[in-house]
Amino acid sequence: MKEMPINEATGEISGDGEDSDRFPYDGDSSGGEEDGQKKKSKRKWKMPTFKQFRKEADLRNPEFRIGMQFANKEELKEAIREYAIVQGRNVKLVKNDNRRIQAKCAGHTRCPFILFASKIDRDEQTFAIKTLSLEHECTRVDKLKYTNSRWLSIRFADKIRKNPEWDVGAFQSEVLEKYHMNVSRHQIYRAKSLSKVIIEGSYVEQYARLWDYAEELKKANKGSTVIIKNKMNGDVPVFQRIYVCLEACKRGFLAGCRPLVGIDGCHLKAPYTGQVLTAVGVDGNNGMYPVAYAVVEVESKSSWIWFLELLIADLKIENGKALVFISDKQKGKIPAIETLLPTAEHRMCVRHIYSNFRTEHAGLALKNILWAAARVTTIPWYEVEMEKMKQQDEGAWKWLIKRPAKNWSRSHFEPHSKCDLLLNNL
Ligand SMILES: [Zn+2]
Incomplete structure (x- = not known):
């Protein structure tokens, strides 16, 4: 894009940045009650709206x-640096004081690029561009001092956060592809370690604000249960677990969901590891309905008991028989449920059963029989499918018969849950 250094407000071409140092509207605020003519022309004169730079x-x-x-x-200096990188031009600040900034292009002695900006008012921090020519006669460069490791660590922070093991070569190629800039491997290494410091720093701050967050949740949705469990490290309380069950979710579950809760856990991807535990219900349209969640140090019988005790209190579960749980059988979920609600029906996710089954008994025929046995709705049909399994592969049948059918086949489910879900994909 070619632009002449025209001052939009006055229509004059500015030759040198310093000539136009004064902002066209400076000093125009004197106003006054002079003659009517002047008043009239003043009313006509309108302040042009200038674009404000939004970082x-x-x-x-x-x-x-x-x-x-x-x-x-x-902010202006940062914008000039970024402009230089995006354009691949060696733009330098030739004037840089508290009132004025002037940037020129060092790529070529005759390069006409110029950007001059100064404060619009002595008492304000705002800077405005007074003189500008965006024309270049130089050629692009692929190395600039601005593309240092600090810039890399900020510009690619999101990607580094998502993938801390990001390959150095791939990182380099991405910088080249996106910005047409060559950066050294050393800069990439430094950027990654800088980013790590920034990311971990922000996690420390966020964890430190958890207590405020808990209070805010309780204030915003009165009746919510938000519990933080601390571990004492000497005299200092250190975060261990948090449990959240919002009042609206509680009420919604009790008012309109099927008496079934899917529980599951997953890993947190962050510098501070931990695991998320979730309880999800099923509404009348068979839609997923979040009930409660927790962050704990590790998924175990003890952390599941802690979570389920709070959940049982929130959902006012007095009789385990009225409720169905569905989950896989890993990491203490079943022992925890059996300890707290020995009479509750417990389903195991058929997909998990099948993925274990498959490791020893592969084959499409066996897979189809297993799923048919899970889906049939009466006990005689279930027995027919199991008999087929026995004929097909006695080893597979022995494996499956050890898993009580009440945990995974519709034929053996209790009807009161009003839900025939086989999978814990909530
Ligand atoms: Zn240039």
Whole structure:
């Protein structure tokens, strides 16, 4: 894009940045009650609206314009750095003080690029662009001092957070592809370790605010259960577990969900490991209905008991017989349920059963029989399928017959749950 250094407000072409140091509207606020003529012309005169630079939206690809305003000097400098990187031009600050910023291109002695900005008011931090020419006569470069490890660590923070093991070569290629910039392997290493510090720092801050978060939840949704369990490290309480069951979810579950709860756990991907435990219900439309969740140090019988005790109190479960649980059988879920609610029906996710079954007894025929046995709704049909299994492969039949049918076949489910779910994919 080619732009002449025209001052939009006055229509004049500015030759040098310093000539236009004064903002066109400076000193125009004197006002006064002079003659009517002047008043009239003043009313006609309208302040043009200048675009304000918004860091969140504009920083990735700064498009400078005359009059564009920046919240402060740092924001302007950051925008100039980013412009240099995106354009691949060696733009340098030749003037940089508390009132004025002037940038020129060092790529070529005759390069006409210039950006001059100054404070719009002595008492304000706002900077505005007064002179601008975006034309370059230089050629692109693929190395700039601005693409240092600090910049890399900020610009690629999200990607590093999602994939801390990101390969150095792949990282380099991405910088080249996105910004046409060559960075060294050393810079990438440093960027990754810088990013780690930033990310872990933000996690520390976030964990420290958990107690405020808990209070806020309780205030925003009165009646919610939010419990934080601490472990004492000397005199200092250290976060161990949190349990959240919002009042609205509690009420919704009791009012309109089937008496069935799917429980499951998964790993947290973060510098501080831990596991999330969830309880999910099924509503009248067979839709998923979140009930409660917790973050614990590790999935075990003890953490499941802690979670289920709180859940039982929240869902006002007095009689285990009225409720069905569905889960896989790993990491203490079944012992925890049996300890707390020995009479509750417990289903095991058929997909989990099958994936264990498959490791020893592979084959499509066996798979189809297992799923048929899970889906049939009467005991005689179930027996027919099991007989088929026995004929097909006695070893597979022996494996399956050890798993009580009441845990995984519809034919043996109690009818009161009003739900024939076989999978814990809630
Ligand atoms: Zn240039």
